[in-house]
Amino acid sequence: MPLLTRIRGPRDLDRLSLEQLDQLAEEIRTFLVGAVSKTGGHLGPNLGVVELTIALHRVFDSPRDKVLFDTGHQAYVHKLLTGRQDFSKLRSKGGLSGYPSRAESEHDIIENSHASTVLGWADGLAKANELLKRDSHVVAVIGDGALTGGMAWEALNNIADAKDRPLVIVVNDNERSYSPTIGGLANHLATLRTTDGYEKFLARTREVLERTPVVGKPLYETLHGAKKGLKDFIAPQGMFEDLGLKYVGPIDGHDIEALESALARAKRFGGPVIVHCLTEKGRGYKPAEQDEADRFHGIGPIHPDTGLPIKAAAASWTSVFGDEMVKLGREREDIVAITAAMLHPVGLKKFADAFPNRVYDVGIAEQHGAVSAAGLATGGLHPVFAVYATFLNRAFDQVLMDVALHKCGVTFVLDRAGVTGDDGASHNGMWDMSMLQVVPDLRIAAPRDAEQLRAQLREAVDVDDAPTVLRYSKGVVGPAVPAVGTVGGMDVLRKADAPVPDVLLVSVGALAPMCLEIAGLLDKQGISTTVVDPRWVKPVDEALAPLAARHRVVVTVEDNSRVGGVGSAIAQALRDAGVDVPLRDFGIPPRFLDHASRKEVMAEIGLTAPDIARQVTGLVAKLDGGRFDRTSATRAVDSVETARD
Ligand SMILES: Cc1ncc(C[n+]2csc(CCOP(=O)(O)OP(=O)(O)O)c2C)c(N)n1
Ligand SMILES: CC(=O)[C@@H](O)[C@H](O)COP(=O)(O)O
Numbered sequence: 044m045p046l047l048t049r050i051r052g053p054r055d056l057d058r059l060s061l062e063q064l065d066q067l068a069e070e071i072r073t074f075l076v077g078a079v080s081k082t083g084g085h086l087g088p089n090l091g092v093v094e095l096t097i098a099l100h101r102v103f104d105s106p107r108d109k110v111l112f113d114t115g116h117q118a119y120v121h122k123l124l125t126g127r128q129d130f131s132k133l134r135s136k137g138g139l140s141g142y143p144s145r146a147e148s149e150h151d152i153i154e155n156s157h158a159s160t161v162l163g164w165a166d167g168l169a170k171a172n173e174l175l176k177r178d179s180h181v182v183a184v185i186g187d188g189a190l191t192g193g194m195a196w197e198a199l200n201n202i203a204d205a206k207d208r209p210l211v212i213v214v215n216d217n218e219r220s221y222s223p224t225i226g227g228l229a230n231h232l233a234t235l236r237t238t239d240g241y242e243k244f245l246a247r248t249r250e251v252l253e254r255t256p257v258v259g260k261p262l263y264e265t266l267h268g269a270k271k272g273l274k275d276f277i278a279p280q281g282m283f284e285d286l287g288l289k290y291v292g293p294i295d296g297h298d299i300e301a302l303e304s305a306l307a308r309a310k311r312f313g314g315p316v317i318v319h320c321l322t323e324k325g326r327g328y329k330p331a332e333q334d335e336a337d338r339f340h341g342i343g344p345i346h347p348d349t350g351l352p353i354k355a356a357a358a359s360w361t362s363v364f365g366d367e368m369v370k371l372g373r374e375r376e377d378i379v380a381i382t383a384a385m386l387h388p389v390g391l392k393k394f395a396d397a398f399p400n401r402v403y404d405v406g407i408a409e410q411h412g413a414v415s416a417a418g419l420a421t422g423g424l425h426p427v428f429a430v431y432a433t434f435l436n437r438a439f440d441q442v443l444m445d446v447a448l449h450k451c452g453v454t455f456v457l458d459r460a461g462v463t464g465d466d467g468a469s470h471n472g473m474w475d476m477s478m479l480q481v482v483p484d485l486r487i488a489a490p491r492d493a494e495q496l497r498a499q500l501r502e503a504v505d506v507d508d509a510p511t512v513l514r515y516s517k518g519v520v521g522p523a524v525p526a527v528g529t530v531g532g533m534d535v536l537r538k539a540d541a542p543v544p545d546v547l548l549v550s551v552g553a554l555a556p557m558c559l560e561i562a563g564l565l566d567k568q569g570i571s572t573t574v575v576d577p578r579w580v581k582p583v584d585e586a587l588a589p590l591a592a593r594h595r596v597v598v599t600v601e602d603n604s605r606v607g608g609v610g611s612a613i614a615q616a617l618r619d620a621g622v623d624v625p626l627r628d629f630g631i632p633p634r635f636l637d638h639a640s641r642k643e644v645m646a647e648i649g650l651t652a653p654d655i656a657r658q659v660t661g662l663v664a665k666l667d668g669g670r671f672d673r674t675s676a677t678r679a680v681d682s683v684e685t686a687r688d
């Protein structure tokens with residue numbers, strides 16, 4: 044990589060000729076395939092923005108000028124050009140983040156990997172530049188998928204209002220989110236893509252007319268002056284133009300010279316301007332180009348020559364959900380599915396194949412998805428909105444005020460709940476069970492294994508007068524964890540072998556195997572433990588308080604924030620029931636977690652069996668300091684119904 048290794052910062056690009064820039068682009072593609080095939084990551088999106096990112100850093104002067112990326116999954120090339128070329132530990136602990144990171148570089152601004160926020164950031168930065176009279180440009184790169192998000196349009200509405208506030212918006216249009224981008228906007232962009240750009244027409248006309256003596260120049264001026272009508276006729280740009288935004292394009296997003304020319308013009312424009320670039324996701328790497336599903340949007344480690352995964356996919360929580368949805372779809376015609384531009388990742392592809400007119404891809408528009416679900420439910424259907432837990436954050440008010448307030452039977456299935464790890468802070472599904480605790484009548488289930496996922500999904504879709512939520516982890520589904528009894532609606536996973544058990548351990552969702560391991564470790568300390576799985580964690584099961592009263596201490600373990608999570612809700616339920624048994628809640632601390640593997644993050648935050656067992660042992664030891672009279676406790680064992688044969 045003779046050229047790439049010589050690029051230590053964006054200014055090193057200035058001395059390269061066009062031929063060398065094309066060579067650099069090839070070197071970057073080779074680098075990306077070689078590096079990301081080892082680590083996994085967003086190969087497709089980054090292969091699509093090689094020339095675009097080179098041109099951006101040639102025309103704009105980062106970090107004085109701010110180069111912003113929406114979602115940030117397509118910022119690998121930006122990292123390569125801004126002094127970060129060691130991708131050996133990409134997305135791993137201590138290695139480069141898979142997204143922009145302020146800790147890594149002054150060239151990075153937005154770390155949030157939630158889509159459709161870049162234009163808001165750009166609007167704010169442009170306003171600050173204007174007010175502080177700062178000589179700095181703002182250029183925001185937003186994908187056609189992210190442009191389907193409502194926040195992008197809220198920002199555009201503001202940006203278009205300030206005709207003299209410089210701001211360059213680059214639409215990176217590769218016609219896809221994961222799947223082909225949907226909706227009216229996508230169709231409009233397609234119109235812009237397919238017509239021969241007005242700019243090209245004008246450039247050609249100027250050439251001809253300037254060679255035409257006498258009438259040529261005035262005629263050109265007239266033509267240029269009639270731009271609105273002319274533009275709509277030659278290259279309908281209605282939407283952006285009608286918003287008052289200057290539109291430049293469509294530009295070949297793989298032609299560095301054309302890109303630089305368009306970006307330079309946009310930079311000089313002195314107001315808000317959109318540069319519409321046509322790119323190809325996965326460009327230059329056949330396996331990605333030929334990947335119909337999502338052009339290698341996000342991959343695990345692969346064989347670089349074939350693009351085939353190194354590890355075969357094992358049964359995941361997602362696949363268990365997807366298969367059960369197909370069965371449900373056959374049994375109940377009222378069941379419909381919603382996805383926010385993530386049909387495959389949330390496991391709805393099979394449902395879509397089986398029931399093509401009963402699945403709605405709303406684009407990257409989770410808020411709309413939730414409100415639309417309220418409409419679907421009110422219209423007599425039962426929508427199942429499958430979405431990553433962290434992406435539901437932005438639809439909180441819609442869940443509260445549209446779905447719950449109107450008692451709509453909507454089921455939200457939250458994939459990637461809990462610590463996800465390598466996608467960094469904004470991808471952990473660590474807020475859902477806190478956020479949703481405050482939604483009246485909403486019920487939350489946290490399945491511990493595949494059988495419980497199937498069962499709880501069926502229970503959820505049977506509720507037609509309130510929202511229900513299922514949440515489960517990323518990746519391979521855990522081992523089957525059978526119940527040995529029940530108490531109320533809760534499953535007993537392990538009965539204490541003492542008449543007055545020490546610990547009632549409340550295990551939430553997929554952490555059941557770890558909780559059983561904790562109980563085993565406590566056994567070795569002579570501490571007896573009952574392990575229960577509430578199954579439905581909201582509302583708190585009525586049998587929990589009386590059961591707690593028969594133990595010396597309650598311990599809750601959840602893959603959610605400690606703040607306002609299940610542990611907090613159970614503590615409140617015990618207080619309300621007048622049961623003052625000490626409670627210790629284990630969960631994710633309320634802080635942003637740096638990227639690392641899930642296992643590493645869980646260890647870092649102490650959500651491991653040894654860590655928890657150690658703390659519980661200390662707790663019980665304190666109780667044994669004489670504060671607790673064992674004889675006063677009644678027998679707990681008989682309160683557990685013996686397991687059905
Ligand atoms: C709020 C939100 N919902 C969903 C996602 C998951 N997601 C990440 S990238 C992506 C597709 C983005 O498409 P586009 O903006 O066109 O970028 P491209 O990958 O095509 O470059 C989606 C849906 C997200 N990051 N944020
Ligand atoms: C950038 C983005 O939000 C998605 O591509 C996300 O990285 C996917 O995560 P999974 O790999 O867990 O599906």
Ligand SMILES: [Mg+2]
Pocket residue numbers: 186187188189215216217218219220
């Ligand atoms: Mg796209």
